[in-house]
Amino acid sequence: MSAKILYVEDELFLGKIVKETLESRCFEVFMEYDGACVIDAFKKYDPDICVLDIMLPNKSGFELAKEIRNINQHVPIIFLTAKTQTEDVVNGFTLGGNDYIRKPFSMEELIVRMENLLKVKKPVVNGNDELYIGRYRFQQQRQVLEIDGRQKKLSYREAELLKFLYLNKEDIINRRELLNHIWKNDSFFNSRNLDVYITKLRGYLKDDSKIEIITIKGVGYRFVV
Amino acid sequence: MSAKILYVEDELFLGKIVKETLESRCFEVFMEYDGACVIDAFKKYDPDICVLDIMLPNKSGFELAKEIRNINQHVPIIFLTAKTQTEDVVNGFTLGGNDYIRKPFSMEELIVRMENLLKVKKPVVNGNDELYIGRYRFQQQRQVLEIDGRQKKLSYREAELLKFLYLNKEDIINRRELLNHIWKNDSFFNSRNLDVYITKLRGYLKDDSKIEIITIKGVGYRFVV
DNA sequence: ACTTCTTAACATTAATTAACCTTATTTCAA
């Protein structure tokens, strides 16, 4: 599996155990102890899932979730907490969380809930190397896009962009999210860069009229097949 | 919302309360008391989500989940149980369950977890992507409005507005509500903006005289087809 | 030399704001 996890926990001892257990199960764990630097860590590591303790110094897990959702709509978020109040659970989900686990929890339960969330997205890009996008065939490793026997070798960024669009097809994809995922930051120049790459992909994909990259001005794109 | 729920519970008293609460929140609840006839009920009601108690006479919730997954891969399944063993949770997810709630649970938590799963459910591909509005056909994902073979590609805001009007057709729709839904706030300028978009939509929709966007001055609009 | 990525310049389109016009509602004098 080898998914990247951003794990934010201020109880050092607990954190260490959880981290080690997850690593022994082949997860790649990036741990933060303090709410303050989580957003930077998020941008840097671009995790596949976030596990947030709620009670943290400086910022609560809820605040973090809100900030993460500002730059990424899709990444699954799990809250961990000692609180048992229902309103907290409601709060967690309202803020765009995807699951909520009460402490003390068992590692097995955490893992199984993480895998449950990860598999929602993964099925397409994982496993087999080939993606069938409309009438096109795309070989992810070799970055080759193919239709009617004709082949086009894509560059790294072109390929990453195509994969990301396809992975989130039918959904609204924020420019922010896209920029942070592919360029690792969302500066103005990269933003214009993205426009250039979108044009390129549209060019490559124009032989199947069913495929469209729809612009949502001020927001992002929607990839439909 | 009005999602259809298949709820399987053998504790009659608890079941009654849960059913009533869900109904008061506008869910449509089909309840079964016994594992034996759940599959028939599933086929008959075609629910949007299943809530299964695990300890049931005749068949366990796990067995039911397995059988449901045989005929439907996507419908969300939530397990309810008094058991606290981790292995049960693992079991639940392994069998294709999507969430697992321990008894006693609060109704708020159940509802919020249900809503969470309902909204994930893929925004669909074909099928309900198309709206038939009078003589027009509207493809929601592609934002294409079509009549007599002629196509008009709508912008994001135009499309959102049309969808919202159609979704609430025959009803009075508050300007406020509309502004908050599409512009996320109801400032003065956005309010004038809405007027502009209404004019645009009226223009696009004028080829079917049955369709009208009726102004209710000081209140909002009513969309009739 | 070659490809990829970035930056720049100019073109296009969507979204917003402004200006002016029309219609409904209210107000107040006759």
Added chain:
DNA sequence: TTGAAATAAGGTTAATTAATGTTAAGAAGT
């Protein structure tokens, strides 16, 4: 109670601004 004037809400069209599309010219790395 009626019915013009006043006012406010909305309609329409056009101008403006901001976002994105497109193409091509530089950088940068191999």
